[in-house]
Amino acid sequence: MFKKSVAELGRALIAGEVSAVELARIFLERIESHKDLNAFLDVRPEVTLAQARAADARIAKGEATPLTGVPIAHKDIFVTRDFHSTASSRMLKDYLSPFDATVVEKLGSAGMVALGKLNCDEFAMGSSNENSHYGNVLNPWDKTAVPGGSSGGSAAAVAARIAPAATATDTGGSIREPAAFSGVTGIKPTYGRASRWGMIAFASSLDQAGIMTRSAEDAALIFNAMLGFDPKDSTSVERAHEDYTRSLDLDLKGLRIGVPKEFFGDGLKPDVEKAVREALAEYAKLGARLVDISLPNAALGIPVYYVIAPAECSSNLSRFDGVRYGHRAAHYADLIDMMKKSRSEGFGPEPKRRILIGTYVLSHGYYDAYYIQAQKVRRIIADEFQRAFRECDLIGGPVTTSVAFGFGEKAADPVAMYLSDLYTIPGSLAGIPGMSIPCGFGAKNRPVGLQLMANYFDEARLLGAAHRYQQATDWHLRMPKDFA
Amino acid sequence: MALTLSDVKRIAHLARIEVTDAEAGQALGQLNDIFKLIEQLQSVDTSGIEPMSHPLGGSQRLREDVASSAENREASMRNAPSQLDGLFLVPKVIE
Numbered sequence: 278m279f280k281k282s283v284a285e286l287g288r289a290l291i292a293g294e295v296s297a298v299e300l301a302r303i304f305l306e307r308i309e310s311h312k313d314l315n316a317f318l319d320v321r322p323e324v325t326l327a328q329a330r331a332a333d334a335r336i337a338k339g340e341a342t343p344l345t346g347v348p349i350a351h352k353d354i355f356v357t358r359d360f361h362s363t364a365s366s367r368m369l370k371d372y373l374s375p376f377d378a379t380v381v382e383k384l385g386s387a388g389m390v391a392l393g394k395l396n397c398d399e400f401a402m403g404s405s406n407e408n409s410h411y412g413n414v415l416n417p418w419d420k421t422a423v424p425g426g427s428s429g430g431s432a433a434a435v436a437a438r439i440a441p442a443a444t445a446t447d448t449g450g451s452i453r454e455p456a457a458f459s460g461v462t463g464i465k466p467t468y469g470r471a472s473r474w475g476m477i478a479f480a481s482s483l484d485q486a487g488i489m490t491r492s493a494e495d496a497a498l499i500f501n502a503m504l505g506f507d508p509k510d511s512t513s514v515e516r517a518h519e520d521y522t523r524s525l526d527l528d529l530k531g532l533r534i535g536v537p538k539e540f541f542g543d544g545l546k547p548d549v550e551k552a553v554r555e556a557l558a559e560y561a562k563l564g565a566r567l568v569d570i571s572l573p574n575a576a577l578g579i580p581v582y583y584v585i586a587p588a589e590c591s592s593n594l595s596r597f598d599g600v601r602y603g604h605r606a607a608h609y610a611d612l613i614d615m616m617k618k619s620r621s622e623g624f625g626p627e628p629k630r631r632i633l634i635g636t637y638v639l640s641h642g643y644y645d646a647y648y649i650q651a652q653k654v655r656r657i658i659a660d661e662f663q664r665a666f667r668e669c670d671l672i673g674g675p676v677t678t679s680v681a682f683g684f685g686e687k688a689a690d691p692v693a694m695y696l697s698d699l700y701t702i703p704g705s706l707a708g709i710p711g712m713s714i715p716c717g718f719g720a721k722n723r724p725v726g727l728q729l730m731a732n733y734f735d736e737a738r739l740l741g742a743a744h745r746y747q748q749a750t751d752w753h754l755r756m757p758k759d760f761a
Numbered sequence: 762m763a764l765t766l767s768d769v770k771r772i773a774h775l776a777r778i779e780v781t782d783a784e785a786g787q788a789l790g791q792l793n794d795i796f797k798l799i800e801q802l803q804s805v806d807t808s809g810i811e812p813m814s815h816p817l818g819g820s821q822r823l824r825e826d827v828a829s830s831a832e833n834r835e836a837s838m839r840n841a842p843s844q845l846d847g848l849f850l851v852p853k854v855i856e
Contacts, residue, residue, distance in 0.1 A: 375836035468816040482815050511821040580799045591776060598777070600849050605842035612852045613777070621779035629778055633769070633788060634795060636776040650802050652812030657805070659813060692794045708816020733817070 278303055279438045280756070283347050283495035286441060290336055290346040297332035297346030301325050301390055304348045307439040308392065311760065314415045314437060316430040318353050319360040320393035328390045335388055344502055345388025350440040352431050353394040354401050355381050355486070356475045360391070364477045365409040366399045368603045368623030378475025379507045380444060380486050387502035392440055395430030399625045400594065401446055401479045403427050404454055404697045407688050408627045416459055417757040419723055422681040425455030428489065432459035435489045437760040442490045442499055447711075448480050449582050450676075450701025452487045456713040457676035457726025462743070462753055463489040464496050467733050468708030469514035472507035480589035481512070483582075483705050492753055493714065493743035497521040500736065519737065527741030530564035534729075534742075535669030537572045540700050546679040548719030553675045556716035556727040556746070560673065563749055565742075570665045570672070574657050578702035579695060581658065584638050584651035585706075590628070591635025597623060630691060659707040662732075671742055672730040675700055676713045680723035700728060710736045714743050715752040763793050 278286075278295060289295050305322050325348075332346035356362040356374035363369040377385065385391065398408040406414045406429025414429040416422040417437040424433040428445035432455035435443050445452045447465035456463025464487050471486035478484060488503065490496045500521040507513040536557060541550060561567055599605035599619030606618035624632070638647035665672060678699060687694040704711040710733075713726035727746075731739035747753050766782075769789050773780045780788065815821075834847060843850040 372840050375833055375839075508822075508824070511823070512815065512817075514817065574805075577801060577805065580801045583795060584799055584802070595777075599842060600851055601838075602840035603842075609852065612854050614779075615852055616777045617774075617779040620777055624778070630788065630791060630795075632776045632778060633772050633792060637764075637768075637772050637792075638799075640772070640775065646803070647799065649812050650805070650807060651799075652814055653807035653810040654802055654805050656810055656813035657807070659816070690794075691791050692798055695795075695798070706816075 279307055281441070282491050283344070283441050283498055286347045287343040287345070287498070291341050297329040297336065297390055298326060300346060301329035301348055304392055304440060311437055311439050314417060314433050315412050316396055316414050316434040316437070316439065317350070318363060318365065318394045318396050318411055318430070321360060324359045325390060325392055328385070332388045332390055342387045342502065343498055344384070347389055348392045348441055349384060349389045350392040350395050350431070350434050350443045351381055352397050352428050352443065352445050354397060354446050354477050355444060356477065357381055357391070357394065360394045362394070362477070363411070364400045365397050365411055366623065366625065366628070367410045368597050370604065372602060374475070376475065379472035379509060380503055381475065383503055383505070384499070395434055395443055397430055398427035398627070400477065400590070400628050401427040401448060401451055402590070402627045402631055404450070404694055405682070405687065406430070406455070407684065408625060410625055413684060416681050417760055418460060419681070419721060421683050422723055423458065423684060425458030425681060427451040428455045431489045432456055432461055432463065435461040435491065436757060438756065442488060442495060444486060445489050446476060446484060446486050447705065448483045448586060449705045450698040452489065453676050453701045453711055453713040453726065453728060454698060456489055458681035458724065460715045460724030460755065461489050462492055462496055462712065462714050463487065464710065464712035464740070466500065466504060466710045466736050467514070469512055470504045470736070472510045472513050474507055474509040478593040480586040481593060482589060483586060492747050493740045494522070494525060497525060497740045497744070516734070521737050521740055524737040524741030525744045527738060527745055528564070529560065529742065529745050532565040532671065532742060533568050533669040534560055534565050535568050535570035535665050535672045537570050537575065537665070537672060537674055539572050539575045540674035544678045544699060545675060546719070549675050549677065549679060549725050552717030552719060552725035553727055557673055559746065559750060563745060568669045570668055572661045572665060572703060574654070574661060575703040576699065577654050578658055578706055579699060581651045581654045581706060582698070582702045583634065583695060584647050585655065587631040587635035588639050588648050589635070591632045591639065594624070594628060594632055655706045658703050662703070662707045662709060666732045671739060674728050676726040676728040680719040680721065680725060704730045709733055710739055712739060712743060714746065715755070717752055764789060764796065
């Protein structure tokens with residue numbers, strides 16, 4: 278049962294082949310028996326089982342949605358009433374939110390059953406999940422490799438089939454990179470599609486919620502319940518409700534997939550390039566047309582990102598002052614000292630580093646030279662995508678330069694770590710939807726992801742193109758052997 | 762441009778983060794590496810380009826200007842490190 282997709286589980290529940298309570302027990306047991314992955318930070322069987330019983334009652338009344346009774350786990354960036362919400366930080370240890378994030382609430386209203394909260398990089402800052410205050414998450418394919426970050430717990434949980442689906446968030450690649458490293462399907466929608474209400478903020482002009490699943494079809498089903506306008510988020514987009522499954526039968530014939538030459542440069546490892554080129558060739562075989570395109574300034578995405586994201590982070594994280602919630606130091610001299618000591622003890626090294634960068638680039642005398650200049654280059658990059666989409670319908674390329682690296686390989690060198698988001702950051706800066714789908718294996722038999730990006734609000738076609746590839750190939754069905 | 766140790770301490774003070782000399786020294790090297798990366802932006806010609814503050818442009822929506830009462834004060838305050846009678850307690854500010 279744990280190997281089934283979200284779509285299959287939904288059908289089995291409605292057909293009465295399994296109950297929501299039985300399913301919840303199956304996954305709770307798997308979470309328990311694979312504790313060494315350290316994917317979960319908070320599990321409360323009584324909460325999960327109560328939600329499962331409510332789902333069963335709803336199914337019995339004939340009021341089920343295709344998702345009712347299907348378990349899901351939430352990245353610990355979304356606040357929840359029934360589970361602790363820590364952002365993987367010491368700062369928010371034992372924090373209990375008075376409300377549920379909109380994404381959590383919407384999936385709960387559809388009847389999905391919450392399995393618990395997932396480990397991630399502290400405040401979603403990182404590319405390897407090594408920045409969690411609560412320890413590393415292991416990659417189910419190879420426990421000596423990182424699962425990717427920041428949504429490392431989400432990726433590992435879905436890869437190991439200890440959750441059929443998991444929410445995640447993406448600021449510069451935090452859904453796509455771990456999805457690629459852990460061999461699962463991960464998608465971030467257009468900026469503004471998913472509510473940011475109750476998502477602990479990192480960089481507000483970039484943060485966007487998305488989902489990790491086994492397949493594009495499952496992601497489309499969940500998007501139907503998860504996305505939509507939310508008056509509580511001032512950057513939420515007001516658009517009519519869409520059916521994200523409507524293009525799953527997309528005809529690939531004549532679909533133009535743009536292949537940016539800048540994504541196949543010197544930094545790309547040959548094993549990743551081989552798998553990605555083969556995936557693109559598969560698309561050509563299925564009828565799509567590959568078009569050479571150029572995103573000349575895409576590589577500037579990294580410096581732009583490391584000005585804008587830290588600037589917004591330093592502003593957002595100023596709310597942690599030891600007064601209203603969060604860690605407060607035990608000993609201090611006065612108010613300022615209390616704040617300094619509380620923040621110094623509560624934040625780990627990466628958030629501190631980014632707060633310092635952000636404070637500097639926003640400070641008097643540097644604001645125009647760094648922050649405004651970065652916002653201008655951000656527009657240059659976004660405009661290049663618009664030019665590219667005149668020549669193609671989707672963009673295809675690698676998600677990462679290499680397969681998952683080992684623990685400690687990049688941890689001491691922030692710049693090396695930052696460069697691992699080379700191919701995901703440009704799309705985040707533009708705010709377009711992007712996804713990673715499994716497309717093979719590279720060095721040390723670690724998974725490779727194919728990145729597909731679409732123009733604003735074109736998620737249905739993006740999901741359709743991914744689904745057609747997954748009907749023709751079986752990379753997304755492969756499972757790490759210890760978990761099969 | 763390279764930061765000095767006193768720059769790091771000044772920024773840390775502005776950011777309300779306590780750093781020891783050893784931490785500031787370690788941060789200095791890493792921050793300078795990061796600023797070397799960021800320096801690439803200085804050579805880009807951005808004349809005539811509008812800064813992009815938000816992917817979809819436009820201004821942010823504001824809600825109706827009506828008073829609302831805080832929902833569930835008790836639940837909202839239960840994470841406070843120190844409180845009394847529905848108020849947050851902080852160290853004495855005014856002598």
